[in-house]
Amino acid sequence: MSILEKLPDKIRAQMSDEPLFSAKTDLRNNGHFGEQWITFTEREILLWETDGLQYFNLKVEDLKEARAVNGVGGGTLLVDTKKGPVVVARYTAALSSVFGFAAKLLTAIAKDEERPMASEKEFPRYCPTCENPLSEGSQVCPICKNNGKVIARMLKYAKPYKLQMIAAGFLLIFTTLVELIPPYLTKVMIDDVLQPKNMGSTLLMVVIGLGATALVMSVMQTVRGLIGVWVGSKLMGDLRKDIYSSLMRLSLAFFDRRQTSQFIGRVNSDSEAMRQFMTDGVIWVSGESLRVIAIFIIMFGLDWKLTLFALLPMPFMVVVSMKLWPKIGRRWYQQWRSIFRLNVLVGDSLQGVRVVKAFGQEATEMSRYAEANREVVRHNIRIEGLWQGMFPLFSFIAGLGTLLIWYFGGQSVLREELQLGTLMALIAYLTMLFGPLQWVSQMINWASNALSAADRVFEIMDTPSEVPDVRDPVPIGVIEGHVRFDKVTYGYEKHHPVIKDINLQVKAGEMIGLVGHSGAGKSTFINMICRFYDTDEGSISIDGVDLRRISQSDLRKQIGVVLQETFLFDGTIAENIAYSKPDATPEDIMRAAKIANAHDFIVRLPDGYDTRVGERGHRLSGGEKQRVSIARAIIHDPRILILDEATASVDTETERQIQEAITRLVKGRTTFAIAHRLSTLRNADRLVVLERGKIVEVGTHEELLAKEGAYHKLVEAQQELSKIKGVEG
Amino acid sequence: MNDTYDIHMLEPERVMFSRGQGGVFQGVINGKPYEELVVFRAFPFLYTTQYISIRDAKGDELGIIRDIAQLDEESLREIERELQFRYFLPRVTKVGSVKQKSDLWLWELQTNLGPTRMAMRNLHEHMQFPSGNRIILTDINGKRCEIADWQSLDSHSRTQLTDVI
Numbered sequence A: 001m002s003i004l005e006k007l008p009d010k011i012r013a014q015m016s017d018e019p020l021f022s023a024k025t026d027l028r029n030n031g032h033f034g035e036q037w038i039t040f041t042e043r044e045i046l047l048w049e050t051d052g053l054q055y056f057n058l059k060v061e062d063l064k065e066a067r068a069v070n071g072v073g074g075g076t077l078l079v080d081t082k083k084g085p086v087v088v089a090r091y092t093a094a095l096s097s098v099f100g101f102a103a104k105l106l107t108a109i110a111k112d113e114e115r116p117m118a119s120e121k122e123f124p125r126y127c128p129t130c131e132n133p134l135s136e137g138s139q140v141c142p143i144c145k146n147n148g149k150v151i152a153r154m155l156k157y158a159k160p161y162k163l164q165m166i167a168a169g170f171l172l173i174f175t176t177l178v179e180l181i182p183p184y185l186t187k188v189m190i191d192d193v194l195q196p197k198n199m200g201s202t203l204l205m206v207v208i209g210l211g212a213t214a215l216v217m218s219v220m221q222t223v224r225g226l227i228g229v230w231v232g233s234k235l236m237g238d239l240r241k242d243i244y245s246s247l248m249r250l251s252l253a254f255f256d257r258r259q260t261s262q263f264i265g266r267v268n269s270d271s272e273a274m275r276q277f278m279t280d281g282v283i284w285v286s287g288e289s290l291r292v293i294a295i296f297i298i299m300f301g302l303d304w305k306l307t308l309f310a311l312l313p314m315p316f317m318v319v320v321s322m323k324l325w326p327k328i329g330r331r332w333y334q335q336w337r338s339i340f341r342l343n344v345l346v347g348d349s350l351q352g353v354r355v356v357k358a359f360g361q362e363a364t365e366m367s368r369y370a371e372a373n374r375e376v377v378r379h380n381i382r383i384e385g386l387w388q389g390m391f392p393l394f395s396f397i398a399g400l401g402t403l404l405i406w407y408f409g410g411q412s413v414l415r416e417e418l419q420l421g422t423l424m425a426l427i428a429y430l431t432m433l434f435g436p437l438q439w440v441s442q443m444i445n446w447a448s449n450a451l452s453a454a455d456r457v458f459e460i461m462d463t464p465s466e467v468p469d470v471r472d473p474v475p476i477g478v479i480e481g482h483v484r485f486d487k488v489t490y491g492y493e494k495h496h497p498v499i500k501d502i503n504l505q506v507k508a509g510e511m512i513g514l515v516g517h518s519g520a521g522k523s524t525f526i527n528m529i530c531r532f533y534d535t536d537e538g539s540i541s542i543d544g545v546d547l548r549r550i551s552q553s554d555l556r557k558q559i560g561v562v563l564q565e566t567f568l569f570d571g572t573i574a575e576n577i578a579y580s581k582p583d584a585t586p587e588d589i590m591r592a593a594k595i596a597n598a599h600d601f602i603v604r605l606p607d608g609y610d611t612r613v614g615e616r617g618h619r620l621s622g623g624e625k626q627r628v629s630i631a632r633a634i635i636h637d638p639r640i641l642i643l644d645e646a647t648a649s650v651d652t653e654t655e656r657q658i659q660e661a662i663t664r665l666v667k668g669r670t671t672f673a674i675a676h677r678l679s680t681l682r683n684a685d686r687l688v689v690l691e692r693g694k695i696v697e698v699g700t701h702e703e704l705l706a707k708e709g710a711y712h713k714l715v716e717a718q719q720e721l722s723k724i725k726g727v728e729g
Numbered sequence B: 001m002n003d004t005y006d007i008h009m010l011e012p013e014r015v016m017f018s019r020g021q022g023g024v025f026q027g028v029i030n031g032k033p034y035e036e037l038v039v040f041r042a043f044p045f046l047y048t049t050q051y052i053s054i055r056d057a058k059g060d061e062l063g064i065i066r067d068i069a070q071l072d073e074e075s076l077r078e079i080e081r082e083l084q085f086r087y088f089l090p091r092v093t094k095v096g097s098v099k100q101k102s103d104l105w106l107w108e109l110q111t112n113l114g115p116t117r118m119a120m121r122n123l124h125e126h127m128q129f130p131s132g133n134r135i136i137l138t139d140i141n142g143k144r145c146e147i148a149d150w151q152s153l154d155s156h157s158r159t160q161l162t163d164v165i
Helices: A009-014 A093-111 A147-179 A181-194 A201-249 A252-256 A261-302 A304-311 A314-351 A353-358 A362-414 A420-462 A522-529 A552-558 A573-577 A586-595 A599-604 A622-636 A652-666 A701-707 A710-721 B073-086 B155-162
Strands: A021-027 A033-040 A044-049 A054-059 A063-070 A074-081 A084-092 A483-490 A499-506 A511-515 A537-542 A559-562 A640-644 A670-674 A686-691 A694-699 B015-019 B025-029 B032-034 B037-043 B047-056 B061-067 B092-101 B104-111 B114-120 B135-138 B144-147
Touching (some): A044 A084, A063 A093, A147 A181, A147 A261, A261 A420, A314 A353, A314 A362, A314 A420, A511 A522, A522 A640, A522 A670, A599 A622, A652 A670, B092 B144
Antiparallel strands (some): A044 A054, A686 A694, B135 B144
C-alpha cells in the first residue's frame, strides 16, 4: 500500500517536488464537512482545495514536531513551529490512523530521522465499487454481497442432513397429494351418489376412501414431524457449537468492548431463529408451494374459467408482501434489540447483585427493568400486531375470490352448465389455498427473523481474530524464557497508546517486578506477553522468536498466569487445579497444591479435593482461591510466569503463605510480577517502573532507592500509607 | 495554595481565551499565558457548555469552568469553537434515509456541518440513547453524529427513524 492517495491532477501539476505524502481530509479547516488535500514534500507542507487552490503552506524548516491531537469523533493535525503551534488540518475519526501516520512522518522529516513505514493497518479501506468501509481482514464488501448468500450460507448447515431432509420432502409431497383427495371424493359423493340418489356400494367406497386418506395422512405427518424434530435439534446443536467456537476464537479485544451477557442470547435465540427457518421454514415453503401448484392444476382441470377468478387477488397480495417485507425485518430487529437490552440489564444487575443489595437499590433496578420491559412489550405488540393485522387482510382479499366463484359458479350450476359437486370441490380447494396464504405472511416473519439472526451470527463468525495465528508457526518446544520487548507500543484504542516505546531484555529465569501507579500500563504490559493483544508497533520475542510467529496454543503452554481476579470454574478443586493438564494424576494435583500451600486447607475441607467450587459450590476465601490458582499455574509448569497482584486483599498470615508459595513457584522461571504493595516484589531481580506507559526506571530495589527517582517516590508514598509494612519488610 | 485533591473552579474573570496565529486555542489563566490549551467536557452528554475542564498541552488540569456563558465575548466564541472542534458531533438536521443493505446500515444525513453518510455494522452497538429523545450515532470508523431531539425533526426524518428506534 502506498502512502499516497491519488492526488487530483490540478494539484499535482502545481507541485514541483515529488510528494512524500498526500491524503484527503474529510473536514474543512472550519470544522465543517468537506474535502481538502494535504500534501508534503521534504521542503513544505501544503493544504489544497479540491479544485487546486492552495489554502495554506508551511516550510518544513520552521517545523519542530507534528502531532495528531485526537478529540472525540475527530481530530486535528497540529505542528509545533518556532512561532508556536499551528493547526494544519482537521479530520473525523475515520481518518485518525491516516493522520496519526502523517504526524509521525512529519516529525521524522522535521527531525531528519528515519522515515516510518506505513503499515496496511494505518489506512481504512473502502470498497472500490460502493465506497463503503470494508471490515478489517476481509475483501468482500458487505453491501455488494447479496442476501442470497446469507441464505445459502445458512442452508449449508442443513447439508449433513440432506438424506433426512429429502425423505421429509418426499413425505411432504406425498401428504400434499393425499390431502388433495378428500375434496375430490366429496365431489364424487355429491355428483355420483347424493344427487342421483344412487344408493349403491359407491357411498361406502367413498367413505372408506375418506377414512383411508385420513389415516395415511396422520401416519405420514407423524413420521415427517419426527424427522423434522430430529434434523432440527441436530442443526441447532451444530449452529450453537459453531457460534460458541467462534466466540472462543475471538481475541480479548473483542470482549473488552462488549457486554458479555449479550452473547448468551445470541448463542441461544439466534440459533433457534435460524433453525426454525431452515427446518420448518424450508419444508413449509416447499410443501406449501407444491400444494398451491397442485391445487391450481386440479382447479384448472375442474373449471379453468372459474379458477381465474381465484387468481385475481394474487397480484395485490404479492405487492403488499413485497412492501411489508423490509418493514417486518426492521421491526423484528427492533424487537430483538429491546430484548437484548433487557438481557444486558438482567445480566448486569445479577452480576452486581451484591452491590445492588449493599446500596439498597433493588427498587431502582426494578424500575430500570420495568422500563426496559415496557419497551419489549411495546415492540412485541408492534411486530405481532403487524402480522396479526396482515393475516385477516390477506384472508379477506383471498375471500373475495371465493365470492366471485360462488356468484359465477352458482349461476353456472343454475344454468346446469356446471355440476354442483364440481362447484363444491372448487370452493373446498380454494379454502385449502388459505393455508398456503397464511404462510406468505408467516414465512415473511420467519425468514426476516432468521435473516437478521443470521446476520448477527455471521457477524461474529466473520469477525477476524485480532491476534491471528500464523499459517506455519515456528515450533518452539520447551523454551528457555528469554523475553525481549523491542519498541513496543500498544493502545486498546489505536492512537491512545497505553504503553509506548517499551524496550526491555529479560534473561531466562529472571524475576521482573512491574511497578507504577494504576493506569501506568502494568496490566497491559503483561497482556502483551500473553499475546492477548498484538502490538501496534514494535515486537515482542521469546527466545528470539517473534510472538506472532508462535502458535497460540504453544505459547500458552509456556506461559502461566495467576491473575488479580482468581476465577475458578464450576467444578471440583481437583478439576480446577488440573485445568490446563486434564491428564494430571491425583498425585500431581496434590504435589502442586502442596507447593502452593493449599494442600493442608484442601484436605481439611469435608469434601477434600472433590469440593465443588465455582458459582454454585463451596465458597473459598480470597486467599484460598489464590492458592488454588497458584497450584493451577504450578501444574501447568510454565517457563514464563505472570503474577498480577497475587497477594492483594489478604491478611498478613495468608500473604506470607502465598508469598512462600510464589517464591517456590518462580524458581527457575522467567517471571513478571505486578504488585501494588512494593514489599511483595522484594524477591525481584529487577524492578521496572512504568509511568504513563513508558519505562522510566529499571534496576534493583537498592539501585532505584539510591537514585531517588520515581521509584523512591512510590516507596515513600507507600511507607507513609502503611507505616507498619515498609519495603524493607 | 490550592488543595490538589479539590476541584479547582476557575473564576470567569480570571480566564481569557483567544486563537493563536496558527489557529490553535490559547489563553491566559490566572494571569499565566498558555500557547496551547485543551478543553474537555466533564459531562459531554448532560452539560455541553458547563463544567469544562481546561488543560494544558500535556493534559494537566488547570481548572474547570462552571459555565462558559459567564466568559467574555471573545473567550466565549473561541471556547465554543474549540469545543466543536474537539467534540466533533455534528447535529443532525434531517435524516435523508436509513437503509439496510445486507449487513450494513447506511444513513444519509444532513447536519449543521454539512451532509454526511454513516455506515454501521448493526444498530444495537452504534446507537446510544443517553436521555429523552436524544440519539448519538456512531459509525464503523468512530465518526459520531447527534440527533438532539428526534421528535422535533421534520416528518420525513421521523418516518425514516420510526422503525429503527
